Amino acid sequence: MRILQLHCDSIEYTPTKKEIKSAEEIEPKKISIEEVVVCFTAIEEGDDSDTAKNAIIDIQKSMKQIGCNKLLLYPYAHLSSNLASPGTGLKILKEMQESCTGIDAMRAPFGWTKAFSIQVKGHPLAESSKVFSKDSIKEKTSTALESESKIKSYWYIMTPDGKMEEIEKFNFSNHKQLEIFAKYESVKKRSVDEPPPHINLMKKLAIADYEPASDPGNMRFYPNGRLIKSQIEQYVTDKVHDYGGVEVETPIMYDSHHPSMESYFNRFPARQYSIDSEGRHLFLRFSACFGQFLMASDFQLSYKNLPYKLYELTRYSFRREQSGELVGL
Numbered sequence: 001m002r003i004l005q006l007h008c009d010s011i012e013y014t015p016t017k018k019e020i021k022s023a024e025e026i027e028p029k030k031i032s033i034e035e036v037v038v039c040f041t042a043i044e045e046g047d048d049s050d051t052a053k054n055a056i057i058d059i060q061k062s063m064k065q066i067g068c069n070k071l072l073l074y075p076y077a078h079l080s081s082n083l084a085s086p087g088t089g090l091k092i093l094k095e096m097q098e099s100c101t102g103i104d105a106m107r108a109p110f111g112w113t114k115a116f117s118i119q120v121k122g123h124p125l126a127e128s129s130k131v132f133s134k135d136s137i138k139e140k141t142s143t144a145l146e147s148e149s150k151i152k153s154y155w156y157i158m159t160p161d162g163k164m165e166e167i168e169k170f171n172f173s174n175h176k177q178l179e180i181f182a183k184y185e186s187v188k189k190r191s192v193d194e195p196p197p198h199i200n201l202m203k204k205l206a207i208a209d210y211e212p213a214s215d216p217g218n219m220r221f222y223p224n225g226r227l228i229k230s231q232i233e234q235y236v237t238d239k240v241h242d243y244g245g246v247e248v249e250t251p252i253m254y255d256s257h258h259p260s261m262e263s264y265f266n267r268f269p270a271r272q273y274s275i276d277s278e279g280r281h282l283f284l285r286f287s288a289c290f291g292q293f294l295m296a297s298d299f300q301l302s303y304k305n306l307p308y309k310l311y312e313l314t315r316y317s318f319r320r321e322q323s324g325e326l327v328g329l
Contacts, residue, residue, distance in 0.1 A: 001047045001055055001092075001133065002079040004040040006118070007066055007126040011038050013074075013116035015109050022086045023111025033106065037068050038118065040076035041096075043089035045281060046134060052092045055132045056099040063103065066125050073097055074108045082276050085257045086111060155186045199328045215273075217319065233313055245311035250291030252316050253282045264290055271320040284318040 015028040039059060063071065073093055077083055084092070090110045097105045108114065120126055155167040157178070167186055172179035202208045207225035211218055221229055237247065253275060254261055261283075272283035285291065292310040301308060 001051050002042045003130040005128045006038045007121045008036055008038050009119040010034045011118045013114045015112040015114050017113050019113050020086055020111045024109045026109045036070040036072050037063050038072045040074045042079035043084045043092045044080050044082050045084050051132050052095040053099055056096050069103045071105045075110045240311045245309040247311050253284050256281045256283045273318050273320055286319045287317040
């Protein structure tokens with residue numbers, strides 16, 4: 001949270017138009033206040049109720065010091081490029097107003113463009129800037145990822161006749177490859193003790209290589225590799241077309257606060273790359289089909305169109321791999 005705090009003789013503001021769809025519903029009118037502390041406030045990603053309380057404690061302490069008992073909380077997004085979502089911003093500003101004790105606390109409308117004029121006092125404590133945050137902000141983890149780290153798995157081998165047998169009791173003597181695969185899956189160890197053989201081949205044949213300027217899992221494909229990759233892509237596309245699928249293309253980034261996306265995060269574990277843009281928290285898509293579902297939800301379909309098969313070959317999907325999880329292709 002970032003605040004520009006001003007001790008003022010007066011402030012006058014008039015809401016002129018809505019800046020965002022979720023702006024508060026108000027009747028625009030001119031507001032004039034005298035002898036007031038104005039806090040131009042930007043709520044940032046990671047701010048919460050504790051941040052709000054700490055900010056108000058500090059603000060009221062300084063107000064007592066200068067002998068002022070009127071406060072105006074003025075939403076001011078221009079103080080930060082790492083803004084919280086509009087819903088979170090409004091919620092925290094309301095909490096700040098409600099946390100005030102023994103003073104007259106007011107709040108300018110959220111989500112509006114406002115014309116204002118201000119007269120700031122000229123004493124040494126009249127102007128100050130403040131930054132408030134948690135002592136340590138942990139990386140936000142989806143409910144699914146948290147659950148994935150705690151979940152207990154049970155492993156069985158199913159024989160062709162449908163019989164289930166615990167993996168520890170199964171006789172792998174005639175199934176050596178299955179034994180290797182079963183151990184790999186059940187141990188869940190994703191790091192490797194030695195590089196797999198294809199690492200040398202992909203470099204020797206100039207197919208692909210690691211990109212030092214990027215993150216793990218993001219590789220560069222040389223002409224030979226791009227040719228092979230494109231032939232595989234075309235083969236898959238032809239097969240899907242033969243099956244009756246129609247190809248679409250969807251964005252590579254989505255709003256993480258979209259209701260469908262939040263629901264998705266909490267059901268399927270994935271680690272995303274995040275981007276903040278004009279107060280919206282976006283993520284680079286991972287390999288999943290929500291783009292097609294969002295598109296299909298807007299279609300006008302009847303039973304005559306069903307089954308309707310959508311297909312997208314995602315050349316760019318992103319998952320932020322942890323160090324040691326990936327080796328080569």
